[in-house]
Amino acid sequence: MFGVSTLARVVGEVRRDVAAARDRDPAARDVGPVEILAMWPGVQAVLWHRVAHVLHGAGVPVVPRALATVTRAVTGIEIHPAARVGDGLFIDHGSGVVIGETAEIGDDVTLYQGVTLGGTGFATGKRHPTVQDNVTIGSGAKLLGPITIGHGAKIGANTVVIHDVPPNSTVVGNPGHPVRIDGKRPEGPDADWIHLPDPIADALEGLSSRIGALERAVAELGGPNGADGNGTPPAADVRPLRRRRGPNPAGG
Numbered sequence: 001m002f003g004v005s006t007l008a009r010v011v012g013e014v015r016r017d018v019a020a021a022r023d024r025d026p027a028a029r030d031v032g033p034v035e036i037l038a039m040w041p042g043v044q045a046v047l048w049h050r051v052a053h054v055l056h057g058a059g060v061p062v063v064p065r066a067l068a069t070v071t072r073a074v075t076g077i078e079i080h081p082a083a084r085v086g087d088g089l090f091i092d093h094g095s096g097v098v099i100g101e102t103a104e105i106g107d108d109v110t111l112y113q114g115v116t117l118g119g120t121g122f123a124t125g126k127r128h129p130t131v132q133d134n135v136t137i138g139s140g141a142k143l144l145g146p147i148t149i150g151h152g153a154k155i156g157a158n159t160v161v162i163h164d165v166p167p168n169s170t171v172v173g174n175p176g177h178p179v180r181i182d183g184k185r186p187e188g189p190d191a192d193w194i195h196l197p198d199p200i201a202d203a204l205e206g207l208s209s210r211i212g213a214l215e216r217a218v219a220e221l222g223g224p225n226g227a228d229g230n231g232t233p234p235a236a237d238v239r240p241l242r243r244r245r246g247p248n249p250a251g252g
């Protein structure tokens, strides 16, 4: 069931996980590998997940879940034993991280505390995100559903992501939207999320001007004694639409 090759693979993976902590956590730069293994909850969680994943893949009952449960109690990081995790995953600080059953994580991914790779409801089958290589996910970010986070993407702290994320992009906000793609601000209709087009206001504006033109035409047809008796049409009572620019007085 388990051979020397499995052991060698797990040892290699653990080495890369420790190296990842030293590379990506400034606080771990001068710390030895044994201390990192003993003190870094993110490294411990990934280590125990690798063991649980191998056992789960081998069909061993109960033990993988038991390992995941104890790891969660100790580190605050919950990784389902079936989740696929690539090499060099680094979970900084750790607490509150949840990685769901059908999540897939590529190589050299960094997660901060409070990240959720979760599902959106009670669907079965593939329902958790796929995170490609070299992605960084900021603290508190929620990535929900069977979406794909393209390689090299950065997800800002507290972002909520429910759609695919293009490679090499930076995504922030709720709902998460790209603010950089390949280092440049995205162009097109998604570029300005504050001053969105407002088709309803445009339609009302069009109707207002048509009504104004009709009132003038009716007043002219009425001749010099039309409308108010002096030939002057009553002023159209059209409320001004809210300003297209600047803050919405209704808030939001």
Ligand SMILES: CC(C)(COP(=O)(O)OP(=O)(O)OC[C@H]1O[C@@H](n2cnc3c(N)ncnc32)[C@H](O)[C@@H]1OP(=O)(O)O)[C@@H](O)C(=O)NCCC(=O)NCCS
Residues within 6 Å of the ligand: 093, 112, 136, 137, 138, 139, 140, 154, 155, 156, 157, 158, 159, 170, 171, 172, 173, 179, 180
């Ligand atoms: C998103 C992040 C990775 C920066 O990526 P980046 O590609 O270097 O992007 P920038 O810093 O140039 O920011 C791009 C834009 O997004 C905005 N932004 C950055 N992070 C944001 C966030 N978390 N929420 C909302 N907006 C954010 C910036 O203000 C900037 O806005 P602008 O286009 O109006 O100038 C970083 O801000 C972040 O959130 N990192 C997570 C760090 C973390 O969780 N640390 C925990 C340590 S304990």
